[in-house]
Amino acid sequence: MKARVRYAPSPTGLQxxxxxxxxLFNYLFAKSVGGDFILRLEDTxxxxxxxxxxxxxxxxxRWLGFYWDEGPDVGGPAGPYVQSERFALYxxxxxxxxxxxxxxxxxxxxxxxxxxxxxxxxxxxxxxxSPSGFGYPRTCRALDxxxxxxxAASGEPHVxxxxxxxxxxxxFDDILLGRIEWKNADVNPDPVLLxxxxxxxxxxxxxxxxxxxxxTHVMRxxxxxxxxxxxxxxxxxxxWEPPKLCHxxxxxxxxxxxLSKRHGATAVDEFRKKGYLEAALINYVAMLGCSYEDGxxxxxxxxxxxxxxxxxINKAPAVFDYVKLEWFNGQYIRMLSDAELxxxxxxxxxxxGLVAAEPTEAQAAALLAAAPLVKERLKYLTDAPDxxxxxxxxxxxxxxxxxxxxxxxAADAARALSAAVGLLRAVDPSDHDACESAxxxxxxxxxxxLGDLLMPLRVAVTGTKVSPPLFQSIAALGTAKALARAERxxxALLAAAxxxx
RNA sequence: GUCCCCUUCGUCUAGUGGUUAGGACACCGGGUUUUCAUCCCGGCAACGGGAGUUCAAUUCUCCCAGGGGAUGCCA
Numbered sequence: 106m107k108a109r110v111r112y113a114p115s116p117t118g119l120q121x122x123x124x125x126x127x128x129l130f131n132y133l134f135a136k137s138v139g140g141d142f143i144l145r146l147e148d149t150x151x152x153x154x155x156x157x158x159x160x161x162x163x164x165x166x167r168w169l170g171f172y173w174d175e176g177p178d179v180g181g182p183a184g185p186y187v188q189s190e191r192f193a194l195y196x197x198x199x200x201x202x203x204x205x206x207x208x209x210x211x212x213x214x215x216x217x218x219x220x221x222x223x224x225x226x227x228x229x230x231x232x233x234x235s236p237s238g239f240g241y242p243r244t245c246r247a248l249d250x251x252x253x254x255x256x257a258a259s260g261e262p263h264v265x266x267x268x269x270x271x272x273x274x275x276x277f278d279d280i281l282l283g284r285i286e287w288k289n290a291d292v293n294p295d296p297v298l299l300x301x302x303x304x305x306x307x308x309x310x311x312x313x314x315x316x317x318x319x320x321t322h323v324m325r326x327x328x329x330x331x332x333x334x335x336x337x338x339x340x341x342x343x344x345w346e347p348p349k350l351c352h353x354x355x356x357x358x359x360x361x362x363x364l365s366k367r368h369g370a371t372a373v374d375e376f377r378k379k380g381y382l383e384a385a386l387i388n389y390v391a392m393l394g395c396s397y398e399d400g401x402x403x404x405x406x407x408x409x410x411x412x413x414x415x416x417x418i419n420k421a422p423a424v425f426d427y428v429k430l431e432w433f434n435g436q437y438i439r440m441l442s443d444a445e446l447x448x449x450x451x452x453x454x455x456x457x458g459l460v461a462a463e464p465t466e467a468q469a470a471a472l473l474a475a476a477p478l479v480k481e482r483l484k485y486l487t488d489a490p491d492x493x494x495x496x497x498x499x500x501x502x503x504x505x506x507x508x509x510x511x512x513x514x515a516a517d518a519a520r521a522l523s524a525a526v527g528l529l530r531a532v533d534p535s536d537h538d539a540c541e542s543a544x545x546x547x548x549x550x551x552x553x554x555l556g557d558l559l560m561p562l563r564v565a566v567t568g569t570k571v572s573p574p575l576f577q578s579i580a581a582l583g584t585a586k587a588l589a590r591a592e593r594x595x596x597a598l599l600a601a602a603x604x605x606x
Numbered sequence: 607g608u609c610c611c612c613u614u615c616g617u618c619u620a621g622u623g624g625u626u627a628g629g630a631c632a633c634c635g636g637g638u639u640u641u642c643a644u645c646c647c648g649g650c651a652a653c654g655g656g657a658g659u660u661c662a663a664u665u666c667u668c669c670c671a672g673g674g675g676a677u678g679c680c681a
Contacts, residue, residue, distance in 0.1 A: 115681050150680055215679055239608070239677055264679055282611070291609045293677070300679040307681050330610060331676040354612080361673065392618065392630095399620050402630055419612095419619080422674065426617050429631045439644080481644040492642095541640085559640050571642045 108140030110322050112173070113311065115147040116158035119372035120165040122425065123326065123356045123364055126390045130353055130418075131324050132171050133391065136410035140321070144176030145314060146187040149304045154189075165373045169383050171406060183318040188310050195305035198313045198343070199265045199298050203250075207342035208298060210253040210263045211245035215301065240294045241266070265299040267308070267339060275334040280322075280351040281418055287334040296335055308332060312339045320348050327352045327422075328363075351415060354394040355422040364425050380453060380485030381430070385437040389430045393423040403436060431484055438483050443476035450476075450489035457490035459497040471496055474581045478573035492573070496582055500568025502593045505601035508564045510557040515605055519598035521553060522561040526591045529562075534580040534587075541576065565594030 112128040114120070135142040146162075148154040163178070175181025185191055202208035245253070246268065257263050269292045276286040298309040305313070315323060330352050340347040358368030370376055376386055388404055391397070396419075397404055397412040404412070441449065451472065454460045460468040472493075479492045494500070509518050524547055532540050548558040563575050566587045572578055579587045 113681090117681070147681065153680070211679095241678095266679095285610075287610075291677095297679045302679080304679085306679065311681090326675095327611060328675055329681095352611085355674070357674075359617085363675080389618090394618090396619055400629055402618095421612050423619090424617060426631070429618065432631055435644090479643095482642065484643095544640090554640095556640055563641065567641095569641090572640095573642085575640060 106321060108135060108138045108321050109143060109319050110135045110140060110324060111143040111145050111315070111318065111320050113145040113147050113314075114162060115150060115153075115307075116155060116162060117150055117153035118158060119161050119374055121364075122371050122373060122376075122390065125165070125169070125373055126356060126393060127324065127326055127353060128166075129171070129387065129391055130395070130413075133410050133413040134322065134324060134415065135174075137413040141174040142172075143181070143183070143318065143320070144173040144178075144186060145318070146177055146189075147307065147310060148187060148189045149307065149310050151302060151304060161374060168377055169373070169387060171387075188305070188314065191310075191314070192303070194317070195309055195313060196299060196303060199305070199309060202267065202298070202339075202342055203254075203265060205342065206250065206268070208265050208267050209246055209248065209250065209295075210257045211241075211266045211295075211297075212248075212253075212256065212261060212263050213241075213244055241296075243295050246295060262301050264297045264301050266295040267298050267335065267342075269293070269295055269335065269338060275337050277333060277337050277347070277350060279330075279333075280349055280415055281420060282330075282352060285330065285333070289334075289338075292334050292338070293332065296332075308335060308339070312336050312343075315348055316340070316343070316345045322349045322351060324351045324353055327355055351418075354419055356393055357422050357424050359424060359426075361424070368425065369427055380487030380489075381434050382437040382441075382449070382486070385430065385433040388437070389433045393425065394419045394421075403433075435484050438486070439481055441480065443473055443480070446476045446480055447472045450483075450486050450493075453486050453489050454493065454497070457494075459490055459494060468497070471581065475573075478577055478581065482573065495567040495569070495572070495578070500590070502590070502597050503564050503568060505598050507570070508561040508594060508598060510553075510560040513553075513557060515598050515602035518561045519595055519602055521551060521558050522565065522591060522595050522598060524551060525558060525562040526588065526595060529579070529584060529588055529591065534576050534584055537576050561594065561598070562591060565591045 110131045112131050114124055114128075132142045134140070146159065148159075166172070173179065175183060175186065177184075177186045180186075188195075199208060203210065245266070253263075270289045273289050274286050275289055275292065276284060278284050296308055297306050299305055314320075333350055333352070337347055356364045358364045360368075364371055370379060373386070377383070384405065387406055387409070388402075391404065391409045392402070395413070396417045397409060438446070447469070451460065451464060452462075454472070455462045455464075460472065464472060475493050475496055479489060482492060483489060505515050505518070508522070509515065510521075513521070525544070528543050528547055532543050534540060544558055545555055548555045551558065559575055560570070563572055563578075564570055566572075566575070566582065567578060
């Protein structure tokens, strides 16, 4: 049977690195076995779902570059793929469960106090420690079904709750974790299936849709383990065969807690804006909790899809390491062709006001010439503006002190820089070897190290002590501009020397 | 509190009874070099603890400890 897996996000927030990892693992599994990857929107929380988040979801995955075989936008035989468009289905199925005496109407008022308060801290867990069990006290379970049915039919507000067996155990075999057994007494007592607004909860919608859509494998984070038995009980009640379950290890922040905003960037969109390459992000995230081929660490999406196996998923949670991600990003930047790098950094250059959003021909040429200069120096695409500013904007003449090599004073530096200017007039900056030998000779003649001769020129031309290789930078800039900057700098140095005397 | 899951270098991991416990990031040295990077070489560093099983346990079993997760009309 062809494998069918799904990614089922709820559009109640920006696409998060943790959920994207779940999507990625599902995708990799599907592709590794020639199965289908399906997108389903779980927008059953009417107050929190929003179109803006749906858009963010599409934007995110378009950027990441992986796709689904079936989904709201591409259609498919098991649609619709948006739960709010399947509204009637859930009530129908909940009703079936009631009719079979596997679920019941509940008329208890919504317990606001039981709702998790966002601001609540650890004290809340102490409060929750009721000595006699937990959760809903199953009050309405005792109601006469016929009577309850009448009340519901008359329009009295109600929810539908699942009857969790009072004793016995529910077990399932997790692909990763093996057999997991739960005493039914420990399962969430009678969870809500259908809310009072008529929408299903995750539990109901998830089970109904996974079955109706022919999902064969459910891969989701380990935080879902406690609700797995409840889902199994539902599959049994319906008489359906449950899909195979695989609970993925969690992704943690450096402090060992579930990855969240306070750990740094977590929304995929933030990574894009911060100058990460999607290939680097995918490569890194794929390696959190899973391994592919020993002795190798650079994998394309296709490589990952080919190499993925569930046997190589780890059970233990993984800590998200921004430093290692940074290394991956640098690796991927270096693998870009010059033209690719240009198209990647152009938006950031434009944002910094250094080039037009649609670069002019001259800017495009300058960008292309500059690409090889910075390729191995960038950790993030966002580093490009600072690294290349000197090519697109006129730097202020640096203060003399900035231009002094170690142990040299302003007069020495002025002398060195003047010599450099003289040399610059004579050489072709694009002839790297000629430049270097000319400057080496001159340095020796002046009793300077090559670096000392070059430093004042570097600062004068680029405006900073740290720059791409000087001769190539000058070649990219053009000798005329470089000369003008250097000559101004000589004057500044001379003035400083005068003052210092 | 209760239930569940997890446990190899600081981090990500390889490893499925016998290995000098391997790799990557980070870190520390050194080299190349025109600053910064890149690149190359070397180094540091781990099987949570205790009982078993076995000729032999990182690997199998149990207990403990530690960590994480769940305990919603959120997913």
